[in-house]
Amino acid sequence: MTSVLSGVSDELDPRLLEHRRELTGYCYRMLGSSFDADDAVQETLVRAWKSFGSFEGRSSLRSWLYRIATNVCLDQLSGRQRRALPMDLSGSPWSPVEASLAAKRPADAWVEPVLDRQVLPEDGDPAERAVARESVRLAFVAALQHLPPRQRAVLLLRDVLRWHADEVATLLDSTVASVNSALQRARATLAAMGGTPEERPLDADHRDLLARYLDAFERYDIDAFVALLHEDATQHMPPFEMWLGSAADIGTWMLGPGSGCRDSRVMLTEANGCPAVAQWRPTADGGHAPWALHVLEIEDGRIRHQTSFLDLDNDLFARLGLPATPDAEPAAG
Numbered sequence: 001m002t003s004v005l006s007g008v009s010d011e012l013d014p015r016l017l018e019h020r021r022e023l024t025g026y027c028y029r030m031l032g033s034s035f036d037a038d039d040a041v042q043e044t045l046v047r048a049w050k051s052f053g054s055f056e057g058r059s060s061l062r063s064w065l066y067r068i069a070t071n072v073c074l075d076q077l078s079g080r081q082r083r084a085l086p087m088d089l090s091g092s093p094w095s096p097v098e099a100s101l102a103a104k105r106p107a108d109a110w111v112e113p114v115l116d117r118q119v120l121p122e123d124g125d126p127a128e129r130a131v132a133r134e135s136v137r138l139a140f141v142a143a144l145q146h147l148p149p150r151q152r153a154v155l156l157l158r159d160v161l162r163w164h165a166d167e168v169a170t171l172l173d174s175t176v177a178s179v180n181s182a183l184q185r186a187r188a189t190l191a192a193m194g195g196t197p198e199e200r201p202l203d204a205d206h207r208d209l210l211a212r213y214l215d216a217f218e219r220y221d222i223d224a225f226v227a228l229l230h231e232d233a234t235q236h237m238p239p240f241e242m243w244l245g246s247a248a249d250i251g252t253w254m255l256g257p258g259s260g261c262r263d264s265r266v267m268l269t270e271a272n273g274c275p276a277v278a279q280w281r282p283t284a285d286g287g288h289a290p291w292a293l294h295v296l297e298i299e300d301g302r303i304r305h306q307t308s309f310l311d312l313d314n315d316l317f318a319r320l321g322l323p324a325t326p327d328a329e330p331a332a333g
Contacts, residue, residue: 015061016045016048016049016052016061016065017045019061019062019065020041020045021118021119021120021121022119022121023041023044023065023066023069024037024038024041024118024119025037025118025119025120025132025136026066026069026156026161027040027041027044027069027072027073028114028118028119028136028141029135029136029141029144029152029156029160030070030073030077030144030149030152030153030156031073031076031077031083032082032083032111032112032141032142032144032145033083033108033111033112034112034113034114034115034118034119034319034320035112035319036076037114037119038319039076040069040072040073040076041069043072044065044068044069044072047068047072048064048065048068063167063170063171066157066171067171070153070171070172073149073153074149074150074153077149078149081109082145082146083108083109083110083111083112083142083145084109084110084111084142084145085110085111085138085139085142085236085238085307086110086236086237086238086240086241086242086243087234087236087243088142089241090241090243092245093234093243093244093245093246093249094241094242094243094244095249096244096249096250096252096253096256096257097256097257098256098257100240100242100257101240101242101257103240103241103242104239104240104241105238105239105241106239107239107313109239110238110239111138111141111142111145111238112309113138113271113272113276113293113295113307113309113320114136114271114272114320115269115270115271115276115320115321115322116133116136116270116271116272116273117270118320118321119132119136120132120133120136120273128162131160131197132160132273133273134197134273135156135160135197135273136272136273137197137272137273137274137297138272138274138295138307139194139195139297140195140196140197141272142195143190143193143194143195144156144190144195146189146193146195147186147189147190150172150182151182151183151185151186151189152186153168153172154168154172154179154182154183154186155182155183155186155187155190157171158179158183159183159187165179165180165183206275206298206301209228209298209301209302209303210268210275210296212224212228213225213228213277213296213303214266214268214277216228217264217266217277217279218264218265218266220254220261220262220263220264222251222254222255223251225251225254226247226248226250226251228302228303229247229250229302229303229306230247230299230300230302230303230304231246231247231248232245232246232247233246233247233250233302233303233304233305233306234246234304234305234306235250235253235305235306235307235308236306236307236308237308237310238307238308238309238310239310239312240310250306260281260282261279261281261291262282263282264279264280264281264282264288264291265279265280265288265326266278266279266280266326267326269293269322271293271295272295274295274296274297274298275296275298276293276294276295276296277293277294277296278290278292278293278294278317278322279291279292279293279294280325280326287325288325288326289314289324289325290311290314290316290317290318290322290324291310291311292308292309292310292311293308293309293311293316293317293320293322294306294307294308294309295307295309
């Protein structure tokens with residue numbers, strides 16, 4: 001947080017900071033990046049603080065903040081290429097060989113992960129929490145990036161945040177008819193892409209699966225690891241364009257180009273509404289350093305998909321508040 005904000009947080013507007021988490025979730029869905037979302041929320045709060053004295057209260061403080069946040073996001077999205085996941089770029093899986101690492105894109109090309117504790121409510125109605133969790137899943141966030149920015153805002157405000165059409169129209173300086181039309185087009189686009197979120201609760205069997213996943217990974221028992229995956233499981237590895245399309249190929253990769261992950265340390269967390277695993281890879285001096293955050297999609301008792309966000313620039317863990325070493329405490333969210 002900027003010194004400007006921290007300097008006034010105990011004076012004029014502590015209420016502004018109460019909305020930080022939900023605003024971060026909204027901006028993350030809009031922008032596809034937790035880091036851009038942090039910047040957008042910070043800009044929102046700075047703008048709100050500077051004009052707080054002129055806030056007339058004709059709308060709620062929450063609505064006023066969402067209006068500012070929406071404008072900040074629309075400004076950020078102007079002229080920007082959409083973020084994607086590797087499977088969006090190539091219809092066929094790649095071979096599990098080192099040469100597949102040749103194709104790489106910069107960080108701003110990819111949808112980025114976000115920890116649940118950064119964007120999801122800690123309490124509240126269970127049904128609303130379920131909707132919020134599903135709406136930050138990677139596939140849904142990636143699908144949102146295909147929508148024009150204003151359609152994206154309308155869909156999020158109406159279908160995720162449950163705002164009324166007239167409230168959205170007021171926020172966007174539009175009409176109810178225009179909002180309803182934009183919502184219909186956005187829903188049709190997402191439905192055609194299979195991007196509509198569906199609730200997938202985590203049950204006791206899933207928790208047992210995750211315990212076996214952690215154990216197999218740390219022992220580097222690849223046979224046991226592969227047995228936890230669906231036969232047609234897939235894996236992304238941003239920032240590389242490559243993706244793998246079967247449990248067998250994932251196992252081949254881990255025993256081949258990915259074998260440097262042997263003797264890693266891992267920790268269970270939650271990201272993008274899913275179980276996630278933080279991984280620290282061994283270093284030459286005998287320690288461990290941040291390597292990847294693996295976001296896991298579970299279906300029918302096995303792992304269907306794994307998105308492995310690699311920390312190649314040594315800033316992913318730090319910016320997400322994950323510890324630099326496996327024995328350190330995570331940063332407060």
